[in-house]
Amino acid sequence: MSGLGLFFAILGAALAALLAGAGSARGVGMAGQAAAGVVTDQPDMFGRVLILQLLPGTQGIYGLLIAFVAMNNLGIMSGNPEVSCSLLKGLAYLGACLPMAIVGYISAINQAKAAVASIALVSKRPDQFGKSMLFPAMVETYAIFALLISILALNGVGAI
Amino acid sequence: MREEYIYAVARVRGKEQKLLSAPVMDSLVSASGVGDALRILSDHGWGEGEVTVSGIDEMFKAERKKTWEFIGELVKDMSVFDVFLYANDYHNLKAAVKETARMETRDSVFIDRSECTIDAETIRRALKDHDYGSLPEEMAPVAAEALDVLLHTGDGQLADIIVDRAALARIREAGAKSDNEIIRMYAELTVACANIKTAIRSCLMKKDKAFLNRALAPCDSLDVADLAQAASESTDAIYEYLGRTTYAEAVPEIRKSPSAFERWCDNLMIRKIRPEIHHPFTIGPLAAYILARDNEIKCVRMILSGKVNDLSVDSIRERVRETYV
Structure with missing residues (x-):
């Protein structure tokens, strides 16, 4: 069963990049559709709606960051993978990556819903752009919490 | 969540801003004449160039066409x-x-x-x-x-x-x-209001129950058999029956006149679709926009008709419907 630990550790890194990235891709796509709808009739709104469209994209970056940290700890980045990684350690890596993977996916979709609603708000009330940014930004809080926990856990696992 | 309508709803949000608001309707009602009213409409993008009284029908036709062409751009399957x-x-x-x-x-x-x-x-x-x-x-x-x-x-x-x-x-x-709430509501309200109008008209024309049973269409919010029975008796029996239904609030309007009842129906529809202004994901805002445009055209037609026939401002105002925005 040699290498099973490494497999689970890489699975964790992959899930963090995959789920958070998939959530962001879907979220940015949803907000992009709404943004394109607004810009069709109001081209001057481009700058404002673009910012709102990008908000659900951050989870993908966080997922990528967690994947990098995990792979760096495992020596994959330097070309010396920790083949001797125990099953327990590998599962611990997987567990450490899951907060970012799961919360990243869910928060990206929900942030996109808030962003779509905010884009509709901005299209009707351009003067409310500042406030409209806050609604989707609130969802970001939970993605940041997940990022924090995943980083702390990865650091802890690295010391095993 | 239906992601396929996100773009369409965003487009509709932009168009909603071009719908005639209550203050604009009021300025149309207060316009000094039909020419003045047509100028206000032209300022809000109605008609192509200058519209004359003889071109009013064409203007309405063009406005209705604009609505359906716009919706056609957004939805692949128009059968909905x-x-x-x-x-x-x-x-x-x-x-x-x-x-x-x-x-x-x-x-x-x-x-x-x-x-x-x-x-x-x-x-x-x-x-x-x-x-x-x-x-x-x-x-x-x-x-x-x-x-x-x-x-x-x-x-x-x-x-x-x-x-x-x-x-x-x-x-x-x-x-x-x-599967859309707005479309279900529209269908039910349309059938129920048509049944009520038919029942009142048939009662005034002293039509028998057999005629009423043939004329009234089944619907969920009214018991058609009870309505036909009431209509075969008297208008008071209709009012008494409607008083026991969800259309109780319509009774005072029906007593006033058929046009007051029609206005009540249109206003009820607008009030029911208004929450769609805040829905970003369903087909509801598109359906609501179609109904809002329809209501808007009907309302403008009524105002212009009043102006052409020299009706007083108060008399026209009584007929004006609530607006969606």
Whole structure:
């Protein structure tokens, strides 16, 4: 069963990049559709709606960051993978990556819903752009919490 | 969550801002004359260039066409909105039945293809040739029956009732099949309000219960048998029956006049669709926009008609509907 630990550790890194990235891709796509709808009739709104469209994209970056940290700890980045990684350690890596993977996916979709609603708000009330940014930004809080926990856990696992 | 409508709803949000608001409607009502009202409409993007009194009908036609062309740009499968067009299809059927029976041609009474699910020419040809295969399966037997009744009895009212009831049944069926709350509500309210109008009119014309049973279309919010019974007795019996239904608030309006009741129905529809202003993901805002535009055109038509006929501002204001935005 040699290498099973490494497999689970890489699975964790992959899930963090995959789920958070998939959530962001879907979220940015949803907000992009709404943004394109607004810009069709109001081209001057481009700058404002673009910012709102990008908000659900951050989870993908966080997922990528967690994947990098995990792979760096495992020596994959330097070309010396920790083949001797125990099953327990590998599962611990997987567990450490899951907060970012799961919360990243869910928060990206929900942030996109808030962003779509905010884009509709901005299209009707351009003067409310500042406030409209806050609604989707609130969802970001939970993605940041997940990022924090995943980083702390990865650091802890690295010391095993 | 239906992501396919996100772009469409965002486009609709932009268009909603161009709908005539209550203050604009008020300025139309207060306009010094029809020319002044047309200028205000022109400022809000109505009509192509300067519109004269003789071009008012064309302006309305163009505005309705604009709505359907816009929705057509956003939705691949327009059949979801067929429910809003069935009334026009059956209007054309009524006109075609009369045209065929009386052997006279009146192109102007037919509604344009862009506002129907089936071309008026197809209906006219089917009736003329007595070959109903080209008509939708729900329409074919109705067309045959209405033409047969008109040819054999000469009773235009009976032929109209056959077609109107079929139209309502089709609207109700389309509403029942829809998974959208707005479309279901539209179908139910349309059928119920039409039934109430028919019941009142039939009662005033002293029609018997057999006629009423034939004229009233089934719906969920009214017991058609009870309504027919009440209408065969007296208008007070209708009011008493409606007082026990969800249409109790309509009774004072019905007592005032048919146009007051019609206004109540239109306002109720607008109030029910208004929450769609805040829904970003469903087809609801698109359906609501179509209904809002329809209401807007109806309202402007009423105001301009009042101006053309020199009605007082107060009299016109009484007829004005609530606006969506």
